Amino acid sequence: MGKLVDDVVTQAEHASVKYVAKDFASDQEVRWCPGCGDYSILAQMQRIMPDMNIPREKIVFVSGIGCSSRFPYYMNTYGIHSIHGRATAIASGLKMARPDLMVWVITGDGDGLSIGGNHMIHLMRRNVDLNVVMFNNQIYGLTKGQYSPTSEFGKVTKSTPQGSIDYPFNPAALALGSSCAFVARTLDREPKHLQYVLKRAAEFKGTSYVEVYQNCNVFNDGAFFQFTEKETKDDSVVYLEHGKPLVFGKNKDKGIKLDGFSPVVVSLTDGMHSINDLLIHNEKDSTLAFIMANMTYNAALPRPVGIFQAIERPTYDGEMSKQIDATISKRGRGSLDKLFASGDTWMIQ
C-alpha cells in the first residue's frame, strides 16, 4: 500500500469496544417492501458482525443494482452501491489494493448471474478473498417482476406471459464449476443457519459464495415456501453438515445414499437401510460437492442446503502481494531516477 494509505492504516486508533448488532445499523431508513426476505438477511448480518472482531471501519460492503443491492446503505461500515452486475469486479479491485480490509459483495440473481455472470465466474476461479452473498429470489425485484436466470422453466412473469422458455442456472453447481473455493446455500427464513453460514463464509480465506433463498413477497411470493414453511420443509430440505450422514424428514427417518454416482432417497425405517448406508458429507471433497449440488432441481430429492464445499487454496490478492513483496525484497524498492534512465540512453553535451 502506498505511503499515504499506510499512514492512515497504521495510525488509525481502532476502538476496542465490543460491538453489538445495532452498531452495524446505519442511520438510513430501510426501504424494502414490508415482509421482504431481505430484512432477515440484513438482521443476521448485523448480528454476526460483532463476532468477527474486526473494527467497523475495516469492513466494506459492495453491491450492484437491485433491491438486494440496497444493502450497503443499511450497514454502518464503508460501502459502495455500484452499477448493475459489477460489484464483484469493483470489490476485487478494492481487495487487491487493500488486502487489509474485509470485503463483502451483495448481489442478486439478476445482478450476479445475468448481467454480472461473467465477472462472477472469473472472481471464483481467481479466488479473490471476498465474501459474496447472492440474494436469490428467482425474480427481478427492482424492475418489478421479470423472470431471472434462476426462475424456473415455464415461469409466468410480466415479460413471459406464456411462461419462460429459459432453463435456470443452478447457482451452486455454477459456482463449483467455476472452481469457487467456498460454496454454500442457506435460507432467509432460517436465521440460525443463515448466521452460521455467513460466519463460516467470513472466516473462510478465499472467495466464499453464499446463495440465500430469499422471498420476494411482492413479485414471487412463496417461491421457497416448500423449503421454509413448517408443513413441508423437513421433508423437502436436507442439511449438509460436515462429517455427518445426510438425514432428513420430519422424524429424521429418511436419508440420502449413493447409488453409483446418483444420490437416492432411502427410508431408515423400512428395515432395508441404516444410517451406516448414508452418504457422509465432506466439505473437503469437491466430487461430492458436485453430486450434492446436482440434487438441486431433482424433484425426487430433497433440496440440499448448507456448505457444499470449503477448500482453501492460495488467494489471488495474496499471490499478488507476494509477487510484489518478493520483487521488492530482491531488487529493492524502485527509484524513479533509475527507472527513467534505464534502457538504452545516451548523453548529449
Add this chain to the structure above:
Amino acid sequence: MSVETKTLDEVTIRFAGDSGDGMQITGSQFTSTSAVMGNDLSTLPDYPAEIRAPQGTLGGVSGFQIHFGSTAINTPGDMCDVLVAMNAAALKVNLRGLVDGGVIIVNTDGFNDKNLRSAGYDESPLSNGSLSKYQVFPVDISKLTELALADMNLSSKVVDRTKNFFALGMMYWMFNRQVENTVEWLKMKFAKKPEIVESNIRVLKAGWNYAETVDIFTVRYDVKPAKLKAGRYRNLTGNSAVALGLVAAAEKAKLDLFLGSYPITPASEILHDLSGYKNFGVKTFQAEDEIAAIASAIGASFGGALAVTTTSGPGLALKTEAVGLAVMTELPLVIVNVQRGGPSTGLPTKTEQADLLQALYGRNGESPVPVLAASTPSDCFYMAFEAARIALKYMTPVFLLTDGYLGNGSEPWLVPTEAELPDISKPFRTNPENFQPYERDDETFAREWAIPGTPGLEHRIGGLEKKNKAGSISYDPENHDLMIRIRAEKVERIANDIPLAKVDGDESGDLLVIGWGGTYGAIRTAVEKRRADGKSVSHLHLKYINPMPKNIGEILPKFKKILVPEINLGQLIKVLREKFLVDAIGYNVVAGLPFKSTEIEQKIEELLGGL
C-alpha cells in the same frame, strides 16, 4: 571510383520486409545508433495486423520508418528517401511512400518467382523498367549473408534470420555511421548465445564492408548532430511514456498505482510495461473484460490507490457506464484511450482521432469528464502525469487520449529527474468531526477522499444521486439540478489550474492552424515550412480539451482564418464552433494514417491563396 559525400539536414529511411525478417530490430538499431550520434529523430513501426501472415505476401509486410536529422525532427517523415526492401511484397507495399528519385536497396533473393507471385507481380519490377524513376541497387543479400557465415555451420534458418543485419551494415556505411553501437548491443542482448553474437556481428560488418568495397554506391550521406538540449536521452514510445508517467505520478502522490486493464491493440504495451514495475508496488490486474477492468480500478480508487484503466476504442465503449459511476462517486481515476481506427473493431493497428466526442460526451446523463490529449510520444509521459494530478486533486475520472501513432511511435526523451517533478500528494481525510462525504473544497470543488480503514468516516457512496454535502441518496428535484451544476462546475474550475495556451508563431495573422493529439508533428512541420516561406500562419495545439485553457477565446479572433486538421470527420471543430462561434475550416482525412506535413502545407496554401 571515388565516392562523393553529401551532407543532408534530414533524411527518412524505411526498412521493409516480411514480418519474420527482423525489420523492427533493424530499424531500432539504426535509431539507437543515430541517437547516439546526436541526431534528432522520430520513428514509426508499421506492423501487419496478422501475427503470422503467409510468408512473402502483402499482408505480411512489416516496416520501420525513421526520420533523422541535424534539425528539429517532429514526425517520422511523410515520404522516405531510402527504402530497403527485403522482398517483392515489401517493395510493392512501400513504393508509393518513396519520393521520386529515391534510393531503393533490394534483396534480389526476395524476388524469385514465388515471391513475385505472392506479391501479385506478373513480372519482376527489377527488370521491366517500372522503377526507372528511382535509383535501384539490387544486392543478393541472402547469398552474401550465407557466404559471410559459410564456415560457422549454422542452420539455414539461422542464417536467413541474420540477413537483416547485412542490410543494416550497408545503411550504416551509406549514412556514415559506425557499427560499434550495434555490436555492443548484440553482446549485451545475446550474452548467453555467443553464436548469435558472432554471426550477427560478422554479417553486420560484411554489409558495411560490401558497401565500402564494391563499386555500386557512388554517394554517401552525412547527417550532422542536431542542436539538442544537453542531458541524458532515451528513445521512448508513447505507450512506454504513459506507463512511466503513471508510475511517476503514483510515486509523487505517495500512492500505489493500480491498473485494471484488458489487452487490446494498440494499448497493451502499457499493461505489459506496468506489470514489470512491481518494485514500485504497482499492481496490475488483467481483468476478464474492459468493464471489469475499469470497475476494479474504481474499487482500488475507493481504497486509496492511484487507479488507472487503459484501453482503445472498443474497450472504451464497454467502460462507458462505469465512467459514469466514477463521475457520480467522485473518485480519482485515469482512463487512457490509445485511439485506433473505428468504428467497431475498425482498423486495430492503424491510427485515428475519432474518439474525442466519445470522451467528451459519450455517457448517459450530464457526465462531465476532463479530457487531455498528448501531442508527441514523449509528451505522453507528461500528460499521463498531468492526468493523474488532475484526477487526484479534483476527485474525478480523467481521460487521456493518445493514439496508435503516438503509442507505437518513438522519439528521444530528455530523461527528467524525480526532483524535477512536482509533489502531487494530498493527505486523506482522517478527522471524523463533522465529516460529510460530499463536502467540497471552496476553490476546487473537490470532495475529500476518505478511505476504508479510517475510524469514524464510515460512509456509503454509489451511482444514485447524492444529497449535496451529506452524500446520502436524494431524489429531490432541486438537489439534482444543483448537483448536476456542481459536478459541471468542478470540471470547469480545472481551467484555473492548467497552463494558458501558447501559439507557435505570431500571435495574430492570416491563419491559425489548431490541432490536438498526435497530429502535432505534422502540423508543426507544415506551419514552420510555410512560415519560412513568409506566410502568415501560426499553430495552436490543444493538450487540454475539457476544460480548455482560458485564453482560447482571446486567441481565435486574432486570426482571419482558422484551420482544424483532424483524423476524423470534424470533432474538435464542432467543439470550437460551439464554444467560440468561430467559422473554422476543417481538414479531415480518415485513412488510418498519420497526416503528412505536405498535405497540411497544401491546405494552408489553399487557404492563404484565397485571402
